[in-house]
Amino acid sequence: MQQGSESGVTLGTATRRLRRWRGMTVEQAAGLAGMSKGYWSKIENGYVTVERRSTLTKIANALRVSLSDLTGEQHLLAGSSDEVSGAIPDIRLALLQSSLDDASQECERSILALKSETTRLAVARQSAELATVGRAMPALLVDLHAVAASDGPARAEALRSLVLACQVTTMLVKNLGATDLAWIAAERGHEAAMRLDDPVWIAASEFARSQALIGLGAFARAEALARQAVEMLPNSVDSTELLELRGNTLLTSAFAGAVAETADPAAAITEATELAARTEASNAFFLAFSQANVDQWRISIAMETEDPILAAQVARDLDPERIPFASRRTGLLIDHARALAALRGHDLEVIELLQQAYRLAPTRTQHDIFVREIVTELLLRARRDAGGRDLRFLADRIGLLDPRR
Incomplete structure (x- = not known):
């Protein structure tokens, strides 16, 4: 499988394109990132998996681009029409057209209805029902701003709900790669919290x-x-x-x-x-x-501190049934796959873990940069007789195979 047969944008192709756009040689870019020329070249050609967020940051800094230029909205795949990705422009517009200083905004929903809607969407995001959140969040953000900007008795409750709604929005769009928008949402939630003065x-x-x-x-x-x-x-x-x-x-x-x-x-x-x-x-x-949540963070921290053995051990000992929310279970499956991929020799288990993640939360899995990195590397070294039918199916699902082949 050659890189040219991929249709989705990978980290390697994004890195190569941005390096060339900057007019840099591989040697120059690698030197600025503090890595060897050979390692940078392997990243560009998909022969190594980038396993740490700090490495992504070094690449972005060397190329003088943002992380989202490397890993962000290009993962809203060309030709993708999924409903969640389509909600991002509406969420952006809702945040940009609303203000906590504009008392002329109007809302027909009661504060009880707005609180209930905030709770519903927060639970939906935790349950990986991302399309549900994407459809309803823009209108909720607009309405909460309208009530929070007023001097009425519901103002404080609307501000609290707005903090929560912005938190939900931040996590939703961050996991879809729209990191700049995640910051806008988080800042708006912080503004609401500051007005509460709590x-x-x-x-x-x-x-x-x-x-x-x-x-x-x-x-x-x-x-x-x-x-x-x-x-x-x-x-x-x-x-x-x-x-x-x-x-x-x-x-x-x-x-x-x-x-x-x-x-x-x-x-x-x-x-x-x-x-x-x-x-x-x-x-x-x-x-x-919860304690399970602590263990999940331990896994993520172990991966960032280059200890995939500890990460894999904690992941194996953590029963997914202890994690009540689909979004967190998906994160566990992905991080477990990352750890095993770093250890090598566990390809079939890695593929099974990623398939489970995709079945549980397809959109989240499709947009995850580390999933895409792992699958790209596995594709490049897979043999026909090792067949990777499950691997090719997964790659097709997350947009890494050319549908014409």
Whole structure:
């Protein structure tokens, strides 16, 4: 299988195109990224899998482009008409045309209806019902802004719902590769939280901003914001909601610090584990904090610190049934596949894990940069007699095979 038979844009082809656009040689680009010429060349030709977000950031910085130029909206595949991807322009317009300072905006829905809709879409995103979220989120964002911009009695409730709706939007579009839009959504949620002047809701909005910054490759800034949010949430309180929010924010800080190499994640993981034992896994702020959630972050951090053995071990020991939400189960399957792919010699298991992820959340799996990297590498070294029928089916599903072949 040659790279020329692919129809979807891969990281390698995007890297080569952007390097040539910059007028750089392979040697020049590799030197700026702090890697060897041979390794860069292998990335461009799909012969190695990029396994760390920090490596993606180094490539983007060397080429003086954003991470989304490498891994973002080009993954809304050419010819793709999936409903979720189609919602991105509507979400962008809803955010750009709404304002918390425009009291002339109108909304016909009651605050109770808006709160209920916010909850419905938050749960739908966790259940990987992304088309449901994509269809309804633009109108919800517009209506929440209208009520939150007013001086009426529902203003505070609308601001809280807007923080949550923007968090849901941030996670939705970030996972689809629209990382710049994720930051816009997170910033709007932070603006709503600041108007509430409540440290808990400000901390919740910082979680979304940190996630958006991670998607943009700004790991040091993400770690700083998450750490700032942790300081707003004391460990001594008895509130399950606050402790769950603190736990999630600690884990975000640990991950971003590990990638940026600015902080040792061990202490944050230890405290998050202790918090998980103290809480009821109530899905506070729709963040699904639990011991299983801590283990998932441990897997992601292990992959970023080049310890795929630990990542694979934790993934094998983590029963997917302990994870109640399809979005998180999909993440576990993908990260488990990433770890095994890095270890080599587990191709059939990797393919099965990615097939499970695709069946559970096809859109999320299709747009995941690491899935696309793994499948591209497997295709390039697959033999006809090793047949890779399951592999070719998966590659076709996520848009990596030319339909004419």
